Amino acid sequence: xxxxxxLLVVVGIAAVIGIILxxxxxxxxxxxxxxxxxxxxxxxKYAYVANRNASVSVIDTSTNTVIKTIPVGNGPxxxxxxxxYAYVANxxxxxVSVIDTxxxxxxxxxxxxxxPISIAISGxYAYVANxxxxxVSVIDTxxxxxxxxxxxxxxPAYIAISGxxAYVANRxxxxISVIDISGYK
Numbered sequence: 202x203x204x205x206x207x208l209l210v211v212v213g214i215a216a217v218i219g220i221i222l223x224x225x226x227x228x229x230x231x232x233x234x235x236x237x238x239x240x241x242x243x244x245x246k247y248a249y250v251a252n253r254n255a256s257v258s259v260i261d262t263s264t265n266t267v268i269k270t271i272p273v274g275n276g277p278x279x280x281x282x283x284x285x286y287a288y289v290a291n292x293x294x295x296x297v298s299v300i301d302t303x304x305x306x307x308x309x310x311x312x313x314x315x316x317p318i319s320i321a322i323s324g325x326y327a328y329v330a331n332x333x334x335x336x337v338s339v340i341d342t343x344x345x346x347x348x349x350x351x352x353x354x355x356x357p358a359y360i361a362i363s364g365x366x367a368y369v370a371n372r373x374x375x376x377i378s379v380i381d382i383s384g385y386k
Contacts, residue, residue, distance in 0.1 A: 232267060255276070275291055279318060295331075317330065322342065326341060327339070330359060332372075
């Protein structure tokens with residue numbers, strides 16, 4: 202009988218480990234949602250998934266099942282949760298859908314700038330980055346209406362809030378716009 206070389210032992214162990222890992226990975230639970238899930242946000246025991254096919258899947262995280270699919274605007278790309286509401290940026294039709302998370306129904310659709318792709322919320326105001334027109338729409342969340350549109354850099358992509366400032370990442374011109382939001386609190 203031939204001698205077993207250390208290289209064959211290592212290769213054999215690696216193959217066995219690979220098979221075990223593949224079986225472990227394949228056994229991870231998955232949940233079927235809409236086409237091209239792009240973003241997920243959590244509110245209590247529910248996960249809200251933005252699907253590019255104009256829907257939001259609502260997942261009960263205690264059972265890992267979809268309990269509802271909510272039709273929204275075209276191209277939902279981002280969800281921000283505030284109190285009992287989910288604000289969904291619909292980049293393909295320039296709207297924000299507002300979902301009541303108690304009833305999982307749309308309560309309002311708000312027309313914003315061109316191609317909204319992210320939202321940050323502070324106090325009673327939602328700040329929406331509109332990528333194609335280089336603006337941020339300010340929504341009063343108590344009335345769900347636009348109260349101001351602010352010009353920022355080229356292709357604003359994301360917004361983060363710290364204290365009295367909203368920081369907007371502008372992809373195309375490689376800048377950060379700083380918006381004083383102290384008047385909106």
